[in-house]
Amino acid sequence: MNKLLNTSLxxxxxxxxxxxxxxxxxxxxAISGLWxxxxxxxxxxxxxxxxxxxxxxxxxxxxxxxxFFFALILGGFVWLNRRISTQLWQPFYQTLEQVKAFDLNxxxxxxxxxxxxxxxxxxxxxINKLLASNIATFRQQKEFTENASxxxxxxxxxxxxxxxLLLQDGDLSASQSQIIEQTxxxxxxxxxxxxxxxxxxxxxxxxxxxxxxxxxxxxxxEIMDLLADLLEGRTIKSVxxxxxxxxxxxxxxxxxxxxxxxxxLRHTKKGVTIFISLTDAKLVIANPGTYPLxxxxxxxxxxxxxxxxxxxxxxxxxxxxxxxxxxxxVTYNFIDYRHEFAVNFHSSFx
Amino acid sequence: xKVLIIEDEPELAKSMIDYLSGQQYTCELASxxxxxxxxxxxxxxxxxxxxxxxxxxxxxQILDQxxxxxxxxxxxxxxxxxxxxxxxxxxxxxxxxxxxKPFHLSELAARIFSVIRRRKFANANIIVQGExxxxxxxxxxxxxxxxxxxxxxxxxxxxxxxxxKNKVISKSALAEHLSGDLADMLDNHDFVYAHIKNxxxxxxxxxxxxxxxxxxxxxxxxxx
Numbered sequence: 001m002n003k004l005l006n007t008s009l010x011x012x013x014x015x016x017x018x019x020x021x022x023x024x025x026x027x028x029x030a031i032s033g034l035w036x037x038x039x040x041x042x043x044x045x046x047x048x049x050x051x052x053x054x055x056x057x058x059x060x061x062x063x064x065x066x067x068f069f070f071a072l073i074l075g076g077f078v079w080l081n082r083r084i085s086t087q088l089w090q091p092f093y094q095t096l097e098q099v100k101a102f103d104l105n106x107x108x109x110x111x112x113x114x115x116x117x118x119x120x121x122x123x124x125x126x127i128n129k130l131l132a133s134n135i136a137t138f139r140q141q142k143e144f145t146e147n148a149s150x151x152x153x154x155x156x157x158x159x160x161x162x163x164x165l166l167l168q169d170g171d172l173s174a175s176q177s178q179i180i181e182q183t184x185x186x187x188x189x190x191x192x193x194x195x196x197x198x199x200x201x202x203x204x205x206x207x208x209x210x211x212x213x214x215x216x217x218x219x220x221x222e223i224m225d226l227l228a229d230l231l232e233g234r235t236i237k238s239v240x241x242x243x244x245x246x247x248x249x250x251x252x253x254x255x256x257x258x259x260x261x262x263x264x265l266r267h268t269k270k271g272v273t274i275f276i277s278l279t280d281a282k283l284v285i286a287n288p289g290t291y292p293l294x295x296x297x298x299x300x301x302x303x304x305x306x307x308x309x310x311x312x313x314x315x316x317x318x319x320x321x322x323x324x325x326x327x328x329x330v331t332y333n334f335i336d337y338r339h340e341f342a343v344n345f346h347s348s349f350x
Numbered sequence: 351x352k353v354l355i356i357e358d359e360p361e362l363a364k365s366m367i368d369y370l371s372g373q374q375y376t377c378e379l380a381s382x383x384x385x386x387x388x389x390x391x392x393x394x395x396x397x398x399x400x401x402x403x404x405x406x407x408x409x410x411q412i413l414d415q416x417x418x419x420x421x422x423x424x425x426x427x428x429x430x431x432x433x434x435x436x437x438x439x440x441x442x443x444x445x446x447x448x449x450x451k452p453f454h455l456s457e458l459a460a461r462i463f464s465v466i467r468r469r470k471f472a473n474a475n476i477i478v479q480g481e482x483x484x485x486x487x488x489x490x491x492x493x494x495x496x497x498x499x500x501x502x503x504x505x506x507x508x509x510x511x512x513x514x515k516n517k518v519i520s521k522s523a524l525a526e527h528l529s530g531d532l533a534d535m536l537d538n539h540d541f542v543y544a545h546i547k548n549x550x551x552x553x554x555x556x557x558x559x560x561x562x563x564x565x566x567x568x569x570x571x572x573x574x
Contacts, residue, residue, distance in 0.1 A: 174566040
């Protein structure tokens with residue numbers, strides 16, 4: 001692909017080259033005709049050798065001049081092209097940069113500079129219109145998620161409280177209490193999905209502004225204490241070679257670590273080992289597996305990687321969103337029959 | 351003991367009153383901002399359950415009022431928002447605890463129990479239950495002068511159960527209490543059973559009566 005102005009430069013140059021090259025025989029014919037006419041006028045007769053010599057001189061001079069002018073034209077084209085591109089096309093390139101840098105997630109709108117060229121103004125206003133409708137749709141979608149999950153909290157509380165009251169009924173049979181317990185279990189999953197959706201929209205809305213230095217090693221230890229109950233026969237083998245201090249919101253970092261650990265834990269059967277490794281800039285959490293997961297869909301919302309996950313389907317999307325927020329990179333790899341989730345904190349040091 | 355429920359959702363308020371009245375609490379209800387303001391100015395409560403979003407005003411303003419009137423009522427904020435800002439702001443304004451919707455009634459009762467104990471018996475916060483003596487600030491349980499070595503979770507469980515005397519508590523409620531937000535990510539709640547079993551064993555071995563009952567294998571009850 002060529003740059004816009006280079007395409008025209010090339011064509012102009014070829015055209016100028018052809019015209020100038022074509023001009024050489026024309027000049028030659030004209031000048032040698034005139035020369036012959038002058039010779040005849042003054043009755044000068046040249047020897048064949050002298051005539052040939054003149055022809056060469058004329059041809060040489062014309063070619064030399066043509067090449068000189070061609071070089072002049074070429075230099076002029078290049079210089080003009082640069083000038084035009086820096087001045088005339090400036091607004092276009094500016095618009096291009098702004099559109100390239102635009103990120104729907106960042107909540108920032110685009111302000112185009114106004115100029116005095118009609119076409120560029122039209123371009124800018126059309127792009128503005130497009131972006132505005134995109135932003136509006138995106139915002140509506142976020143608001144909808146937030147409002148919907150918000151509005152669900154109260155009815156969920158009512159259902160929960162009624163179940164708790166029902167459980168107090170002295171006439172309940174064993175099977176009836178079992179049904180209540182199963183309902184409770186499902187209800188707590190609904191609540192979790194709801195809370196996670198709220199959390200996601202809060203992260204997207206750039207809440208959780210407060211930041212501090214956090215030791216990832218320390219946080220992992222704290223979370224493992226919390227998880228101690230849930231390990232149930234699984235072992236955790238951790239190689240922690242660094243404190244790994246990162247900058248971020250404590251709550252978000254803890255949520256991210258908990259979700260990654262819980263994710264490994266949930267997909268691991270009893271008696272299996274989970275591996276954690278932490279270096280200066282990288283955290284890896286791995287658990288054994290038999291076949292690779294679909295890494296494209298893994299971090300998307302409500303993607304069930306396998307049919308036996310009782311999770312909310314949002315844990316990894318939340319991890320992804322938190323990493324995106326701080327410019328960290330989260331990756332999934334299937335190596336040596338192990339699912340490896342890695343967070344690269346490196347970009348946060350820059 | 352008097353509890354004021356400030357909640358605009360009638361069904362939820364009804365459930366709370368139902369559950370709490372069965373225990374030693376006398377409940378009053380305010381379903382909007384103005385009613386709440388009148389009640390807190392006129393009476394003294396042991397605990398106030400405060401919804402943040404109310405018709406006619408914000409629960410935060412009520413907290414401000416309580417503070418400016420120099421009231422000593424315990425306050426638990428109940429909010430659908432579960433936002434961190436609200437939580438911090440609420441606790442700064444003098445609330446004792448924060449509970450986000452949806453919640454188990456047993457969790458609510460346990461929180462009320464703790465708040466009232468802390469407020470009323472600041473330094474001598476000791477519960478005597480038959481032959482059991484529980485020192486809340488020191489987190490120590492004794493039978494006849496002998497300390498029962500309970501883990502942190504077993505102690506929490508015991509207080510939770512005592513805060514819900516004679517009520518059936520579901521396994522999910524206990525799982526949520528013990529593991530916070532992690533409970534519902536798990537395949538089963540068997541770890542609750544393990545803790546209950548250990549607690550029961552330690553209590554009986556120390557010579558305490560068997561107050562802790564397992565019902566149908568799904569719920570638990572502290573019966574006195």
